[in-house]
Amino acid sequence: MKAELIKKEGNKVTFNLTVDNDKFESAVTKAYNKNKGKFNIQGFRKGKAPRKIIEAQYGKEVFYNDAIDIVLPEVYPQAIDQLNIDPIDRPSLDVQEISKDNGLVMVVEVEVKPEFELGAYKGIEISKVDNTVSEEEVELRLQEMVNKNARLVSVEDKAIESGDTAVIDFEGFDNGVAFEGGKGENHNLVIGSNSFIPGFEDQLVGKKVGEEVEVNVTFPEQYHAENLAGKPVVFNVKINDVKVKELPALDDEFAKDTTEFDTLAELRADVRVKAEEETKNRAEAEMRNSIVEKVAENTEVEVPNAMVEHQIDNMIMELNYQLQYQGLNLQQLLEMTGRSIEELRNERRADAERLVKSSLVLEAIAKAEGIDATEEELTAELEKMASMYNMEVEKLKASLRDADLEDIKGQLKIRKTIDFLVENANIA
CATH class of the missing domain: 1.10.3120.10 (Trigger factor, C-terminal domain)
Structure with missing residues (x-):
């Protein structure tokens, strides 16, 4: 194997890569043995035709591509080591010659890591990041724990407010025709979560259990279902239940019940x-x-x-x-x-x-x-x-x-x- 640098422009390196004829011939033989079973040659059982017969019928270069694939993983790493380059992408190959005298001769082009001069990297001025924890931060984390341990409680005769959970049945209609995916029963919808189409949740505020509501909304222009994108639709909604969060008291009992601590x-x-x-x-x-x-x-x-x-x-x-x-x-x-x-x-x-x-x-x-x-x-x-x-x-x-x-x-x-x-x- 011989590698000779042709040129280096920016991050691209071009070089000649030569593989001697004996090594390439060995790769061609391996390619023949690997692929001979694919050829049907008259007068020979499948996979038994001699290499010269196949080459005579299909051309002597019939096994060259596979032979290059066989030899390249061995010679390419040697070439980049010899030239002391650091490729970052697959090389492109241009076969120049395959002959008994010169073997396999290719021009290889590959993108490499750039060479550059380092700027200043010692004595960099930076500000220390404040890492103090305030009492407010501790309190906020405790309140998050309280919220995670809250339970939902049904409330009778309560008008829905933001933050409440409405348990609803709903069905959507496009010009009076029910559309696929627009129906649900006993669905828990947190008002203010914005998990439904914009405007849907707002129209439930103030409603009570047992009420039926006609909700008019328009699907977003970029909605994933193309048949509904940008369309005005109507949802028939029934309020089955209204639930509110009941928060536990933040005290010693809370610590005992929810953590490994006693106080x-x-x-x-x-x-x-x-x-x-x-x-x-x-x-x-x-x-x-x-x-x-x-x-x-x-x-x-x-x-x-x-x-x-x-x-x-x-x-x-x-x-x-x-x-x-x-x-x-x-x-x-x-x-x-x-x-x-x-x-x-x-x-x-x-x-x-x-x-x-x-x-x-x-x-x-x-x-x-x-x-x-x-x-x-x-x-x-x-x-x-x-x-x-x-x-x-x-x-x-x-x-x-x-x-x-x-x-x-x-x-x-x-x-x-x-x-x-x-x-x-x-x-x-």
Whole structure:
């Protein structure tokens, strides 16, 4: 194998890649053995035709593409090591020659990580984030606990107000015809939750149990069901019940009944400790993000489009995972919001570019400062992950590919690099 650089323009590298004839011939033989069963040649049983007979009938290049696919995973990594380049995308190949004298000769073009000069990254000035927890914050968290333990109680002869839960039967009509999905019985609707079509809940305010209400609303223009989007419809609604929240008293009994504590004072102290820990972690995360952003701002980088697109792919994949937890999928989100997948990707492009640039700058700082993750640190991280997943460390290791381990080491290296930036920052 021989690799020779032709040119480097911006983030694109072009080079010649030559594979000697013996190695390529070996790959062609492997391609023949892999594919010979696909050929029906008169006079031979299927899969038994000699290579020369198949080549004579279909052309000597019949196995070349598969042979290139066989040899490339071996010679391409050697070539990029030899040329000391760091590809970020799949290469494009242009076969120049295949001959007995010169073997396989290709021109390879690939996008690589950009080269750039680091800006200032030590002594970054940042403000310390306030992480104090007020009494109001503690009280708010306690009230959230009270609300979570509230129970709904039916109230007779009560006019519906915002915050109440109305138990309703409803059926929707478009020009007098009932439409699909527009009917429900004994549905619990929290007034003010805005979970129904805009204007629906407002028209139930002031009504009482037993009343029947004609609710007139218009579906949003971007509604996911095209046959109803933008249409005025009528819902016939019957009020079956009205329920209000009954809140428990915030006292020692509440602490005993809902937590492991015996007194409200103990519960309050625990809530404060947890709030302080959360606030401290959040403040630290904000500070670290602020340092990374300022360091990235100090460096000019031509961010490769391939890396941005890959980052957007990851963001869309993460969004889809989040939607699945809510019982939705990406296509449903697009239909509900009236957006295309390209519009969704473009909305995330600026954030993706910022994340890629920060990643490139942090990698460059790690290289400049000789920061890396040790095997001991990797082992400690795997032990932490194993504990989180309730697995044995060895079983976790066995489930991970080499690429997964390298990714974990990469994350550790970036974390250590940010630690380095924090240690060398001026925090006022």
